[in-house]
Amino acid sequence: MLRSHSKLVLLTPGPTPLHDEAVSALALPMLGHMDAEVLNLNAEIQADLRVMYGAPNAFTALLSGTGSLGMEAGFANLVEAGDDVLVLVNGTFGARMAEMAARYGANVRVVTAPSGEAIDPDDVARHLGRARMVALVHGETSTGVLNPLPDIARIVREKSDALLCVDAVTTVGMGPFDMEGLGIDYAYTGSQKCLSAPPGVAPVAISPRALARFDARRTPTPLWYCDFGGLRDYWEKRSYHHTVPVNLHFALHAALRAALREGLYARAARARDVGFAVLSALQPAGFTPFVPTEAARLPTVLALRLPPGLDDAAVRAELRRRGMSVTGGLGDTAGLIWRLGLMGESARPHLYRPFLATLEDLLGERDLVRRFDAALSLQVAAD
Template sequence: MSDPQPDHTLLTPGPTPIHPAALRALTRPMLGHMDPEVFALNSEIQAGLRTMYGAAEGTFTALLAGTGSLGMEAGFANLVEPGDEVLVCTNGSFGARMAEMAGRYGAQVRLVTAPLGQPIDPADVAAQLDGVKMVAVVHGETSTGVLNPVPQIAELMRGSGALLTVDAVTTAGMEPFDMAGWGVDYAYTGAQKCLSAPPGLAPVAISERAFARFHARRTPTPLWYCDFEGLRDYWDRHSYHHTVPVNLHYALHAALHAALDEGLLTRQARAAQIGQAVQAALAPLGFTPFVVNPAHRLPTVLALRLPTGFDDAGVRAALRTRHISVTGGLGPTAGQIWRLGLMGETARPAPYLTLLGALEELLGERGLTTRFLDALEPALA
C-alpha cells in the first residue's frame, strides 16, 4: 500500500479544491443513468442551475459530460451555421478560443478586441452589430483577471436580433448572474471552478430564443453528443441519449446546493475580502494588480504583476515542493503575472495563510501573514 498523499494547497484559477460535501457524494454506490432516483436528482440540479444563472422559470438547464470547453463548443455547434456572422469579444486567451471554435463551425468571425488587462468597450460591440447572428463574450477572462461588462454589452444589443453567448466559467456560482435580466441566450461554466465540484461537467443554460434559433437550422447540429434536442430528450423527457457520469452529478448537486445555501452575494463578498487581503499582504514586496482599474478586476481570479527581478519559475517550483500550486501567466503574460484563484473553496483564509507562510520562508520576508490577517480582520469580525 502506498503512503498517504500529503495535503495539497491548490491556489490555481481552476480546478479548485473539492467541496467536502461533493467529495462525500463521489463515494456513494453507483446507480444507472436511467434510474428514477437519478432523474429526480437531475431535476433538482436543473432547478438549482436556474437559480445560479438567474434564468427565467422554465429555462432549459443541464450538465454536459465534459469540462467548460465543451460548454463553449456546444454553443457554437448548436447555434452557428456556416456563413453566419459571429462577433467575438477577445481580450485574452479564452476569448481567442471562442473565435477559433466559431470559425471551425463555419462562422464568419468578426473581432472586438481590447488590450490585455483591459475590458471590452461595449460601444465597440454596438458599432459592429449590423448583420450579426451572435455575440460571444467571456464574462471573466481567466487569463488576465479582467471582468468584462456583460450587462452593458447586453443592454446595447437589445433589439439587434443577435443571440448573446456568455462564458461564465469564473463567475457563475460565486457571484450573482442575471441571465433573464441581462438577456443572455446561452451561458456555461465548469463544475471545477466556482462550485468546487470535480472536473468533468459543464453546467449550461439555454434560452427559448436560443432554442428557436436551433430549430431554425438549415443543417443538423454537427456535434451529435451535445445536440440540444438530444440533451432535452434525456434531461426533460427521460429517454436514453448517452451515459452520463452519475457520481459526478451527485457531487455537483452537493456543491451546487452548498453554494446556493451560502448565498451568491455572500460568496461574492468572501472572494473580494480574501483578494483584498492578499493584495495588502503582497504589496510591500512589489506585487501590483495587473488590471489597473478596480472596477474592471475579476473578483475570482486575482492577477498580480510580479516585482522586478522576481524569479517566477523558481519560486513556483519551490512552492510546488511544499505541495502549494500557484499559476503564472498564460501566453503573452507568462513570467509577468501570477493568477491566484478566489473561487469556491479556494476563497478561504487557510490556503492563503499557507501560501504566505511559505513565501515568508522562501523569500526571507516577514509580516506577510500578519498583514493578511490584519486586512482580513474587519471581515472576520
C-alpha cells in the first residue's frame, strides 16, 4: 500500500506539483476518446499549444507518453537509415538524443561541451556539414545549462537545409518560445514539467517543413504508435488511431489554459525571481552555482554545487522525511550537486521558505529565510 504523502513538497526538476485546475480536471467523468466533446477539447489544446510554442502554422498534438516519447517520435518519423544527424551533447538528455538517433539508423555525429557549460555555436557551424537534422536540448535538465538556441538556430537556418529538432522540456511553457521565428522544425515537452500537469502526455509541435520531410520518407516510420500519419488521422481527421489517455487530456488542457492566462512573460519572471532568491539565500552557506556563466544558467532548474563536507544522500533523505523532495545530480555530478525545480507550480515562494527553514535546522545555518525574502523583495520591486 502506498503510504500517505499528501504533504510531500516537490522541489525537483520534474515532476512538478500539480496545478489546482489540473487536479480538478482529473476528476471529471470519463468520456470515450472518440467522443465529440473530447475531440473538440483536443482542438482547443492544439490551438493553445500553437500559442505556447509560438508556432501559428505548426501541427500540434499530444503524444500518449512522457517527454522521452516526444524525443523518440522526432527521430522515428524524421530520420531514416543513413541520414546524417548532428546531435549537440552537454548532458544526459543530449546523450539520450544521440543514442535514440543511432537506434534509428542515423549516422550520428556529436558536438560536445563539458558538464556545466553551454554548447558553443561556433562548434556547431564547424561541424554542420551535410546534416539532415540538428538535434539539441534547449535546457539541459541534468546540469542546469541553458543552451544558446537562438544563435544555434540562426547558424542551422543560414548554413544548411537541416531540420532543427529541439528538446524544450524545461523551457517551453515557462517563458516565451518562438518556434516559427527561430526556424525550429520539431519541438516537444512533457506535461509534468513547466505546465504542472500529470505525467503521461507529451505536447509536440511539428513544422510544415518537417511534415513535408515526413511525407517524402522512403520507408515507413518504424514506430507505429507515434507515426505522424496516424497522429494526423486522429487529431485532424478525427479518425481512430489508438486510445488516448482522456483524463490526462482534460488535465493538460486545464493546466495549459492556466499557464496562458497567467502569461508566459509573467511565468518567466516568477521563475527568475524565485531562483535568484534561493541562490541569494544559499550562497553564503557555501552552495555555489554549478554553471559558472550566468547567461548559461537555466532559469527553471537551479543546479547548485554542494558545500564541502555536506552528505548529499543523508541530507536529502532527512529532507524527504520532513516532507520535501530534492533531486541530486546524475552521472558524474551525483553527490556533487542538487537540482532545484523552478517550473510551473514549483516556482512559488511558499514552497521554498519551509525548505530553507529546514536547512537552517539541518545545517546549523542562520538567516536563510531572511535572505530569501530580502532578495525576493528586491527582485519583485525591480520587475
